[in-house]
Amino acid sequence: MPSRRLLLVDGTAVLYRSYFAIKHLSTRAGRPTNAVYGFIRLLRQLRQQWSPTHWGVVFDGGVPEWRLTLWPAYKAQRPPMPEGLREQFAPAAEYLERAGITMLRLDRQEADDVLASLAVWGNAARAEVLIATSDKDLYQVVGDGVSLVAPERSGARVGAEEVRARTGVLPPQIVDWLALSGDAVDNIPGVEGLGPKTAAKLLNAYGSLAELWERLSTVEPERLRQRLAAARDRVETNVKLIGLRTDLDCAPGWDALETRPEDLRRLQPFFESMEFRSLMKAEDQPTLL
Numbered sequence: 061m062p063s064r065r066l067l068l069v070d071g072t073a074v075l076y077r078s079y080f081a082i083k084h085l086s087t088r089a090g091r092p093t094n095a096v097y098g099f100i101r102l103l104r105q106l107r108q109q110w111s112p113t114h115w116g117v118v119f120d121g122g123v124p125e126w127r128l129t130l131w132p133a134y135k136a137q138r139p140p141m142p143e144g145l146r147e148q149f150a151p152a153a154e155y156l157e158r159a160g161i162t163m164l165r166l167d168r169q170e171a172d173d174v175l176a177s178l179a180v181w182g183n184a185a186r187a188e189v190l191i192a193t194s195d196k197d198l199y200q201v202v203g204d205g206v207s208l209v210a211p212e213r214s215g216a217r218v219g220a221e222e223v224r225a226r227t228g229v230l231p232p233q234i235v236d237w238l239a240l241s242g243d244a245v246d247n248i249p250g251v252e253g254l255g256p257k258t259a260a261k262l263l264n265a266y267g268s269l270a271e272l273w274e275r276l277s278t279v280e281p282e283r284l285r286q287r288l289a290a291a292r293d294r295v296e297t298n299v300k301l302i303g304l305r306t307d308l309d310c311a312p313g314w315d316a317l318e319t320r321p322e323d324l325r326r327l328q329p330f331f332e333s334m335e336f337r338s339l340m341k342a343e344d345q346p347t348l349l
Contacts, residue, residue: 062205064187066317067112068175071163072120073193074211075099075152079145087335095148100155100339102211106192107319110209114187114317117156118174119149119165127170130301137247151334158327160320162312169308176201177308185314190217197243199223200234200304228260236269239298248298251291254284269299 078098085094107115127134156163166174175191179201182189189206191198198208202223210216224230229237240259242250250259262279266272272279273292279285288295324340331340 062186062188064114064182064185064314065110065112066178066182066187066189067106067110067115067209068178068182068189068191069103069106069115069117069211070171070175070191070193070195071099071117071152072171073195074102075145075148077212078102079142079148091334092144092148093151093334093336095145096151096155096334097336097339099152100336103161106209106211110190112190112319114182114314115319116162116164116178116312116317118171118178119163120171121166121169121174123170124168124173127301130297131248133247134301135246151330154330155327158330159322162316164310164312166308166310169305169310172197173305173308174310176304176306177310179206180306181311196227196234197238197246197302197304199227199231200302201306202231228257229263233263233268235299235303236263238302239269239295242298243302246301248301249294250298251287251295253287258284269295 075095075098078101079095082094082098085097086092103117106112123135153163164174164178172195175193175198179189179191183203183205187205190209191201191206192209192211194210194212199218202208202218202220208218210218218226220231223234227234227237237256237259238248238250240250240254240262241256242248262272263269266275272288276285276288279288328340331337
């Protein structure tokens with residue numbers, strides 16, 4: 061049994077979810093606090109549920125230029141971040157600093173790539189790695205010693221078999237699966253008329269994209285074969301877009317990631333400034349998010 065359990069939290073996603081899940085929470089002066097409040101509650105729940113020996117929170121640092129070069133419309137459909145949410149990233153970072161929780165944000169690097177790199181780093185050190193995210197792109201790093209946990213559902217844990225149950229394919233096939241079917245969340249088009257179920261059926265029959273292209277002449281019906289052939293360049297570009305980097309040199313070291321008890325003396329001034337009276341004690345009720 062691994063002596064270390066590393067919990068990696070997708071901080072950007074948690075703040076977003078909290079912002080839209082909790083309404084009309086602000087200080088008496090009108091400063092919005094809903095996202096930060098939900099963020100803290102959820103972090104406490106995750107710590108209580110999974111008892112990590114080490115953990116860290118990762119934030120998006122922006123889209124890397126190479127992905128925009130490959131596909132200029134990457135994520136272009138997403139609406140601008142609400143200003144009320146944007147201004148809560150700074151207090152969220154302050155909370156992490158006061159709570160002794162390491163925050164990671166790499167300029168022009170997406171959180172998914174940082175999470176994937178940290179997961180591979182932790183797994184190589186024989187730690188049990190849990191990634192708190194709902195992003196299906198991270199399915200590709202699930203495997204022995206690496207699982208996903210859903211931050212919004214107590215007890216939900218996603219390993220290789222759960223990935224297959226949800227998608228129809230195993231983690232090593234996720235990039236090919238998304239490349240074929242597309243990813244509307246990231247504005248990545250797939251093969252015309254080919255959905256997730258057909259993509260999974262093809263990959264279960266052929267094993268991989270490489271084998272599918274090698275035996276493309278055997279694909280039936282003819283209309284599907286023609287669509288695959290026409291979209292081949294698009295699909296190969298998608299593979300490059302969707303595949304997460306796992307080689308980023310971003311690990312701060314085990315000492316920095318060590319889980320520490322909350323120091324309420326350091327946190328109290330922050331809680332008072334945010335008017336979080338219910339969070340002034342270390343023990344908190346599980347979040348309702």
